[in-house]
Amino acid sequence: MTHAATPNTTIADRQAFLDEIMQLPVLDTHTHLVGDRLAARDFWEIAHYFWLNREMQTGGYPANAADLPEDERIRAFLDAYRATRNTNMNWVLTRIFQDLYGIQLIDEASVREADAAIQRSHAAPGWAQSVADRLQIRRFVVNIPEHAEFQGTRDRAILIPRIDGRLGGWASEMASAGDPMAAYEQHKRTIDELLAGFAAQGCPGIMTTLPAYASRADRRAAIAPGIAKDEAMMELLHAICAAAERHGLLVQLFLGVERSWCGTAVPANDPARILKLTALFEQYRCRFELVVASELNNLDVVQAAWNFPNVHVGGMWWFNFRASTYRDVMQYRLEALAATASSLVVSDARCIEWSYGKIALIKKLICEFLWQQLESGWIERETAHRVAEEWLYGSAARRYGLL
Structure with a gap:
């Protein structure tokens, strides 16, 4: 591994590096996306994503929330959302609504505003592609033949x-x-x-x-x-x-x-x-x-x-999709493997919005990890950039015959 002198870094340098990573192409290697319904249809289709729902239940969200009257359901959601602000999935959900809809979930009115915005975006023909383009998500993998014909995107699924x-x-x-x-x-x-x-x-x-x-x-x-x-x-x-x-x-x-x-x-x-x-x-x-x-x-x-x-x-699947696991795994892989033998993206998403949110977290974690390696002098910037490119896209694209 190349040892580089520790650079004189600034907050601006770090932000520039983050911006570089955020613009790198991505291949989402495992999703549950369905070609004719890529976008969420309403607020609850995003809010009841399995992994978020599991964490929300640790904050008191009832297992039967879908059966509650709407007003009661929203109040229960907000209580659990506030209680779980420390969790990874809460961070992802917050990022989804801030980035894609410009909405902060703070009260009942904001939840209803989010629901209306999602219903509008679901009806917009180019929404799924526009969401993918925000993080340069180039391709998605599905495992069911009937799900592969993506509608409203440039490419079908792999x-x-x-x-x-x-x-x-x-x-x-x-x-x-x-x-x-x-x-x-x-x-x-x-x-x-x-x-x-x-x-x-x-x-x-x-x-x-x-x-x-x-x-x-x-x-x-x-x-x-x-x-x-x-x-x-x-x-x-x-x-x-x-x-x-x-x-x-x-x-x-x-x-x-x-x-x-x-x-x-x-x-x-x-x-x-x-x-x-x-x-x-x-x-x-x-x-x-x-x-x-x-x-x-x-x-x-x-x-x-x-x-x-x-x-x-x-990538990190099911119970491995946590920031702490990513940090450990990136260290293991950086030390031992050519970046061309490793992919880091498994969103497990059921709608395009969750693919966006989880990949936003992955890119943030990659940036933070590689920046620490740069500051410690273990790798140079060119190497960090190449590693990120492979982890996010190149390794999988080559393995799946796209490169």
């Missing part, structure tokens, strides 16, 4: 189809079949046909989440009666990686969220989670992108990318 719904079913069928090998061979043919079709459509890869698994990719199970479901899943992952290699596709793995412990999704820190997959990274030449929601696995994915050049690391 489609990386998710197959986790099928993967779980295939593994269950193998585990319960009287002839697991026959089931496996059929699923292997299906996988090859499916991925060949995705490649023919121009998709850069496929995406899947994975539940907790005791199996290891380096220990091949006997595909025979009695095979456990997670052993079957690991054998299917071998088939998926082999097909991805044949058809030139990326394999995106989203890891660290568990739904089996209770009715609510929770983060699960498994210190062996990435180790159990390393034989896949070693055996197959397809590229892998690892996205994790569990804090303890953030260093593990960096180590995997350090060891295996076909492994790249993605």
Whole structure:
């Protein structure tokens, strides 16, 4: 890493650097945007975003808020909004309304003003593109084919189809079949046909989440009666990686969220989670992108990318989307990985306004982190700028075939 002399900095220098970062292009690598309804329709579609809602409930917002009379609902929202002013999602929400609508949420009248403004913007044909342009968000990734045709924007979404719904079913069928090998061979043919079709459509890869698994990719199970479901899943992952290699596709793995412990999704820190997959990274030449929601696995994915050049690391997903996690992750990645092997943007947004707000936070955090590295003399300004470009856009754009 280049050591540069500590520059004589000023507030103006720092602001100029922030302005540079804010104007860099962005690729949002994971969203739930739907092509024909990119913009929020009303205030509540923004205010009831899942992650904000979770934090608001820590401030007393009722779980049944959507069922309350409007006046009561607004009062409950404002009480919880004030109580959670310290949280990241509150910062994002505040930024959305200040930047996009010029509104501060201070009383009932401001909430109603915001609702009217959102209804107007939803009806404006160019709104979604104008929101994206404010932060130079060039492209978005979706995982559902029907969602990819974006309306009112210059480009359609990048489609990386998710197959986790099928993967779980295939593994269950193998585990319960009287002839697991026959089931496996059929699923292997299906996988090859499916991925060949995705490649023919121009998709850069496929995406899947994975539940907790005791199996290891380096220990091949006997595909025979009695095979456990997670052993079957690991054998299917071998088939998926082999097909991805044949058809030139990326394999995106989203890891660290568990739904089996209770009715609510929770983060699960498994210190062996990435180790159990390393034989896949070693055996197959397809590229892998690892996205994790569990804090303890953030260093593990960096180590995997350090060891295996076909492994790249993605953005902060689910419970990892916090300022503290970003700071740690950026330090891990700056020290160990070429910036071309790392992306930092996963908005998980369900409307264009939340993609804007969360990317505003990401850009602020990148700027603050890299500025500290500059002031400490660890990197030069040119290097900081190049790292930010890759983390925000270049790495993902190259991985998805845009560059």
